[in-house]
Amino acid sequence: MGYAAAIRWNHSLLALCMVVQLLVGELMDVPGAGEEASALGWLGVAWAHGAEGGMVKESWMFELHEALGLVVVALLLIRVLLAMTDLPGANWRHLVPWVFAAGRAQLAREIGSQMEGWKQGRLAPPEEGESVARSVHGLMLLSALLVGAAGVLLFFGWNEHGRQSEWIEMVGEFHEAMVGVLEFLLALHVLAVILHQRQGHDIVSRIKPGG
Numbered sequence: 001m002g003y004a005a006a007i008r009w010n011h012s013l014l015a016l017c018m019v020v021q022l023l024v025g026e027l028m029d030v031p032g033a034g035e036e037a038s039a040l041g042w043l044g045v046a047w048a049h050g051a052e053g054g055m056v057k058e059s060w061m062f063e064l065h066e067a068l069g070l071v072v073v074a075l076l077l078i079r080v081l082l083a084m085t086d087l088p089g090a091n092w093r094h095l096v097p098w099v100f101a102a103g104r105a106q107l108a109r110e111i112g113s114q115m116e117g118w119k120q121g122r123l124a125p126p127e128e129g130e131s132v133a134r135s136v137h138g139l140m141l142l143s144a145l146l147v148g149a150a151g152v153l154l155f156f157g158w159n160e161h162g163r164q165s166e167w168i169e170m171v172g173e174f175h176e177a178m179v180g181v182l183e184f185l186l187a188l189h190v191l192a193v194i195l196h197q198r199q200g201h202d203i204v205s206r207i208k209p210g211g
């Protein structure tokens with residue numbers, strides 16, 4: 001299965017912006033975060049990206065994180081709109097095979113027949129079933145949307161000058177926890193791409209713009 005041009009472009013921009021965003025997010029200091037900023041008490045400074053022994057006042061990386069976050073959310077919303085179309089590879093049904101009985105049966109078949117290969121680092125070619133890969137794609141988009149939704153709430157609710165309300169700290173915790181899920185899925189995704197390419201399945205040309 002090939003992907004429509006719109007999906008290919010969306011994916012390239014999303015991959016680029018999201019990888020930069022995740023790196024910036026891990027490295028930045030957050031204005032307003034710090035020991036005093038923690039209304040819940042147990043939110044550590046490092047976890048909240050605060051400065052050692054004090055509160056961060058300004059951070060260009062945080063500004064970049066906010067701007068890039070809005071771009072990523074826009075790209076995700078475009079992907080959601082594309083999921084409502086029947087463009088090749090775009091439809092939402094591709095991303096959630098486990099929602100349908102036939103998809104669940106296919107997933108069980110693939111896991112049953114391919115598990116032994118996975119344990120040895122071998123992936124079956126896409127022709128032998130794509131439900132597992134598609135499920136990972138769907139979960140990546142879903143977790144990215146949840147990260148983005150929490151990010152938008154933080155954009156409006158985070159106090160850059162100090163103490164946070166309890167609910168906004170919880171949103172912050174959720175944002176970080178979902179980033180962990182997304183990073184795990186992204187690592188799986190990239191590992192699968194590398195293994196497929198090494199086995200000569202050339203899946204990259206299916207998603208490359210202009211490919």
Ligand code: HEM
Pocket residue numbers: 003007011014015016018019079089090126133137138140141144186189190193203204206207
């Ligand atoms: C780090 C760089 C990345 C590389 C090298 C990469 C590579 C690929 C490749 C080769 C495919 C085609 C799979 C197939 O043949 O079915 C693909 C599909 C896909 N990737 Fe990535 N990817 C990357 C980052 C991301 C990111 C950050 C996301 C977003 C959360 C993402 C989400 C998806 C989705 C959803 C698909 C299926 C196409 C679609 O439905 O939009 N990828 N990726």
